[in-house]
Amino acid sequence: MKRLQHPLVACALAGAIAAAFAGNAFAAKKPAAEAPMETIQAVLTAPPFAPPPITRKTPAHVVVDLEMVEKNMRMADGVDYNFWTFGGTVPGSFIRVRKGDTVEFKLKNHHSSHFSHNIDLHAVTGQGGGAEATFTLPGKETQFTFKALNPGLYIYHCAMAPVGMHIANGMYGLILVEPEEGLEPVDKEFYVVQGDFYTEGAHGEPGLQPFSLEKAIDEHPTYVVFNGSVDSLQGDKALTAKAGEKIRIFVGNGGPNLVSSFHVIGEIFDKVYTEGGTKYQENVQTTLVPAGGSAIVEFKADVPGNFVLVDHSIFRTFHKGSLGILKVEGEKNPEIYTGQQHDIDYKEGVPQGSQYK
Numbered sequence: 001m002k003r004l005q006h007p008l009v010a011c012a013l014a015g016a017i018a019a020a021f022a023g024n025a026f027a028a029k030k031p032a033a034e035a036p037m038e039t040i041q042a043v044l045t046a047p048p049f050a051p052p053p054i055t056r057k058t059p060a061h062v063v064v065d066l067e068m069v070e071k072n073m074r075m076a077d078g079v080d081y082n083f084w085t086f087g088g089t090v091p092g093s094f095i096r097v098r099k100g101d102t103v104e105f106k107l108k109n110h111h112s113s114h115f116s117h118n119i120d121l122h123a124v125t126g127q128g129g130g131a132e133a134t135f136t137l138p139g140k141e142t143q144f145t146f147k148a149l150n151p152g153l154y155i156y157h158c159a160m161a162p163v164g165m166h167i168a169n170g171m172y173g174l175i176l177v178e179p180e181e182g183l184e185p186v187d188k189e190f191y192v193v194q195g196d197f198y199t200e201g202a203h204g205e206p207g208l209q210p211f212s213l214e215k216a217i218d219e220h221p222t223y224v225v226f227n228g229s230v231d232s233l234q235g236d237k238a239l240t241a242k243a244g245e246k247i248r249i250f251v252g253n254g255g256p257n258l259v260s261s262f263h264v265i266g267e268i269f270d271k272v273y274t275e276g277g278t279k280y281q282e283n284v285q286t287t288l289v290p291a292g293g294s295a296i297v298e299f300k301a302d303v304p305g306n307f308v309l310v311d312h313s314i315f316r317t318f319h320k321g322s323l324g325i326l327k328v329e330g331e332k333n334p335e336i337y338t339g340q341q342h343d344i345d346y347k348e349g350v351p352q353g354s355q356y357k
């Protein structure tokens, strides 16, 4: 699959030779061209997993093949929804590239689709983030190429009109542009994206639920979930880790409307790359993740337990679905956390220090 000589390189070579013949001394002194860029097929992953860290030290020509599929999937117990997806999942496939990479992006729209779709990647410098270049009818494939100029964690989404409806149906995901030096190694990486959903039926009303444009415009979501369904990160689908492991979560928010107050109950984020950028904040309890934005959160799972991922706009969590579990197993460490130490009767009377004295 590896093509060592890419047409772009050939162009650069031709340009350098032409410049030399034109008497451009500077160009003539330089080596004819940089080493040919390696061509790599991008590894894409479904949530809650991210592709492996990038270990190469030079930019590459990375080919991304992404297929858009409209399909019925579970929203909650007994509730289905016709999701529109990038790669068959909500959020869509995780894409991982490196700063300086040239990304050849091929976007396919499944033959069974009823709608045209496209993609706006927030990692792209160029008109529409690729949206106009990728207007893709059902059964078609489009392509454009971009250079990943800025490191960071970026949302991508469909930008076909009505844009809100395409996003509300699940058309978003994350693309990570690693800095040249890479990210600090951790033990576990996860991929979690919040989204708000608008159905004709009330929360929990069974059956295949149609999209409600009215509720979406009014910003009254029926469901607010992580990774496309109420229980996507619960039970045997909970995230798992061992005590002592360093965890990194690539957090995104597809919206289309709500801003997330992302929090993990019983943990403090050692580092948060706020808004998915390159600077980090330390010792953070709750981080804001804007609609169409992201954050990278990192923490050490010091003690065992069930740690609950929530949107701390808390009615959403306990009544609309934005609740996931990180199950950490391992040895208890009472120096850090004892658990309950007693549960006893106490004598009636005036409590010490009371304001009722």
Ligand SMILES: [Cu+2]
Pocket (backbone or CB within 6 Å): 084, 116, 117, 118, 158, 159, 160, 166, 171
């Ligand atoms: Cu779309």
